[in-house]
Amino acid sequence: MKIVVLVKQVPDSGVERHLNGDDNTTDRVSAGNVINEMDEYAIEEALQVQQRHGGEVIVLTMGPAHATESIRKALSMGPDSAVHVVDDALRGSCAVATSKVLAAAIGQIGPDLVLCGAESTDGRVQVMPHMIAEWLGVAALTGARKLTVEGSALTIERQTDEGYEVVTAATPAVVSVWDTINEPRYPSFKGIMSAKKKPLETRSLADLGIDPAEVGFDGATSAVVEHSKRPPRQAGHKVTDSGDGGVQMVDFMAAEKFV
Amino acid sequence: MAEVLVVVEATQAFGVKKVTLELLTAARELGEPSAVVLGGPGAAAAMTDKLAEYGARKIYAAEAEEINGYLVAPKAAVLAKLVQSVAPAAVLLASSQEGKEIAGRLAVKLGNGLLTDVVDLDASGVATQVVFADSIIVKSKVSKGIPLVTVRPNAVTPVPAPATPIREELTVELSEADKLAKVVDRVAEQKGARPELTEASIVVAGGRGVGDADSFKLVEELADLLGAAVGASRAAVDSGFYPHQFQVGQTGKTVSPQLYIALGISGAIQHLAGMQTSKTIITVNKDEEAPIFGLTDFGVVGDLFKVVPQAIEEIRRRKG
Numbered sequence: 001m002k003i004v005v006l007v008k009q010v011p012d013s014g015v016e017r018h019l020n021g022d023d024n025t026t027d028r029v030s031a032g033n034v035i036n037e038m039d040e041y042a043i044e045e046a047l048q049v050q051q052r053h054g055g056e057v058i059v060l061t062m063g064p065a066h067a068t069e070s071i072r073k074a075l076s077m078g079p080d081s082a083v084h085v086v087d088d089a090l091r092g093s094c095a096v097a098t099s100k101v102l103a104a105a106i107g108q109i110g111p112d113l114v115l116c117g118a119e120s121t122d123g124r125v126q127v128m129p130h131m132i133a134e135w136l137g138v139a140a141l142t143g144a145r146k147l148t149v150e151g152s153a154l155t156i157e158r159q160t161d162e163g164y165e166v167v168t169a170a171t172p173a174v175v176s177v178w179d180t181i182n183e184p185r186y187p188s189f190k191g192i193m194s195a196k197k198k199p200l201e202t203r204s205l206a207d208l209g210i211d212p213a214e215v216g217f218d219g220a221t222s223a224v225v226e227h228s229k230r231p232p233r234q235a236g237h238k239v240t241d242s243g244d245g246g247v248q249m250v251d252f253m254a255a256e257k258f259v
Numbered sequence: 260m261a262e263v264l265v266v267v268e269a270t271q272a273f274g275v276k277k278v279t280l281e282l283l284t285a286a287r288e289l290g291e292p293s294a295v296v297l298g299g300p301g302a303a304a305a306m307t308d309k310l311a312e313y314g315a316r317k318i319y320a321a322e323a324e325e326i327n328g329y330l331v332a333p334k335a336a337v338l339a340k341l342v343q344s345v346a347p348a349a350v351l352l353a354s355s356q357e358g359k360e361i362a363g364r365l366a367v368k369l370g371n372g373l374l375t376d377v378v379d380l381d382a383s384g385v386a387t388q389v390v391f392a393d394s395i396i397v398k399s400k401v402s403k404g405i406p407l408v409t410v411r412p413n414a415v416t417p418v419p420a421p422a423t424p425i426r427e428e429l430t431v432e433l434s435e436a437d438k439l440a441k442v443v444d445r446v447a448e449q450k451g452a453r454p455e456l457t458e459a460s461i462v463v464a465g466g467r468g469v470g471d472a473d474s475f476k477l478v479e480e481l482a483d484l485l486g487a488a489v490g491a492s493r494a495a496v497d498s499g500f501y502p503h504q505f506q507v508g509q510t511g512k513t514v515s516p517q518l519y520i521a522l523g524i525s526g527a528i529q530h531l532a533g534m535q536t537s538k539t540i541i542t543v544n545k546d547e548e549a550p551i552f553g554l555t556d557f558g559v560v561g562d563l564f565k566v567v568p569q570a571i572e573e574i575r576r577r578k579g
């Protein structure tokens with residue numbers, strides 16, 4: 001089974017993140033950059049499917065040059081090779097353009113299965129798997145907390161607010177996963193060493209046959225007009241419980257008309 | 260005035276979701292709201308009264324077993340055809356997993372821009388979003404096509420505006436590509452009749468400090484007394500205290516209730532990402548240095564196993 005895992009490099013969600021002042025894009029320089037956490041679960045799932053069914057695992061990333069760092073990190077977990085879509089014209093791309101580029105790259109690789117995280121910690125948009133599936137005309141099984149592969153038949157448990165749904169499709173398909181699906185492995189020392197030598201190919205827009213006018217700022221279907229910092233919340237009243245903390249809490253709730 | 264399409268979300272247990280009423284309220288600022296019901300046979304009839312009460316001038320009913328039988332794609336297909344035929348001023352959906360997924364497919368089908376997690380949309384189509392752990396306010400616009408927007412629950416106060424909607428049937432014609440992901444079973448796991456986490460006006464959340472799964476009963480007890488939803492930090496979820504669908508934060512749900520009560524939660528930046536737009540925050544934590552106190556309106560430094568039972572007793576006493 002040929003598996004592509006989508007990996008996105010994102011600014012670390014554990015520190016303060018910014019947008020760039022000049023063009024409202026995500027500041028991908030000043031915050032430390034990490035692999036989108038949910039994608040590690042997708043990598044792990046891909047490796048587990050590979051262990052059981054054979055085949056190869058290919059990491060696919062669209063992002064600026066420094067995303068190679070995250071690609072190597074992803075490879076150190078065990079995937080076989082990587083494709084990095086990198087082109088200056090991609091800066092400022094909207095979700096529609098991004099999905100088109102990723103779909104084109106996936107189309108060239110021709111996998112049976114595309115795995116990805118259910119959402120990224122920077123955009124949190126959750127739309128990529130369905131958008132890519134729409135371009136490719138393949139099934140999207142999204143929000144999986146469990147994936148079963150039997151031949152070409154895929155079954156997931158899709159996590160919902162009420163519980164879960166059991167959804168099936170045949171390959172080729174896009175499957176997105178939540179962090180409930182597995183426990184990602186840590187890269188071994190051997191994995192880290194070998195990741196440096198694994199094949200990493202780059203693709204430009206020209207390689208994918210996409211007109212630069214359709215992506216980036218020029219081709220964007222939506223645009224940020226402006227951004228500003230949200231005023232920080234002010235701390236209010238704090239009491240130390242000396243036997244009546246619960247009553248004081250209810251006093252406050254009553255004053256605010258919650259009880 | 261041009262039509263504004265509002266895609267209706269409903270649950271088996273509670274019918275039309277509150278967020279849909281919020282969308283109808285927001286849609287009235289932009290044009291004439293038309294509710295779009297995408298569901299099984301008979302779905303729209305059960306919802307008509309509620310949709311009428313909140314100002315739907317029209318109800319488009321796309322009813323077929325196939326709509327629920329396959330994941331997302333059929334809904335997007337029906338909606339795309341409708342958008343092409345009525346040329347609405349905007350399309351509004353809930354910023355839920357499914358709402359966003361439908362919107363994503365629609366954006367690709369129509370080559371239309373898409374804005375998600377919107378908290379405000381003005382008449383000129385400028386949308387407000389809060390990003391990066393809700394620390395930055397962003398104003399954006401769809402620059403290609405009509406505003407196709409998913410709106411966060413609890414961002415708008417739903418206001419009734421009774422109307423008498425006209426019902427219009429939509430034919431459901433699906434291609435093979437719409438029927439690739441088959442839903443073979445739906446399993447309900449949520450216990451009790453608590454409001455949904457993202458829609459609730461009060462959320463009582465527990466963290467690692469709650470200690471174990473059994474002690475979460477205390478969190479539930481306070482929640483039920485207040486008619487609240489229950490949330491959990493990731494540490495609580497990862498430790499197996501509470502199911503994942505109730506996780507609040509960066510990798511869980513984003514909530515924006517009137518009142519958020521944080522019990523035994525330290526306030527890591529990834530937790531704050533999911534709750535810091537709450538109107539009022541109450542915290543109980545035994546560590547007075549816990550970062551969550553920095554955004555708390557009323558905080559009790561103390562043991563939650565003493566403070567919470569006392570609060571529960573006090574609320575009961577006042578309720579009489």
Ligand SMILES: Cc1cc2nc3c(=O)[nH]c(=O)nc-3n(C[C@H](O)[C@H](O)[C@H](O)COP(=O)(O)OP(=O)(O)OC[C@H]3O[C@@H](n4cnc5c(N)ncnc54)[C@H](O)[C@@H]3O)c2cc1C
Nearest residue numbers: 466467468492493494508509510511523525529545546563
């Ligand atoms: C990529 C990424 C995504 C993440 N996403 C999320 C997310 O979506 N949601 C989320 O919550 N976290 C998320 N986290 C994890 C986050 O960083 C914290 O680890 C987590 O929020 C901590 O949960 P907690 O506050 O319950 O636990 P802790 O930080 O351990 O805090 C427990 C608190 O309970 C208090 N306490 C203990 N006993 C008592 C008692 N008897 N009475 C009163 N107080 C008591 C302690 O003083 C302490 O402050 C994410 C992390 C990463 C790296």
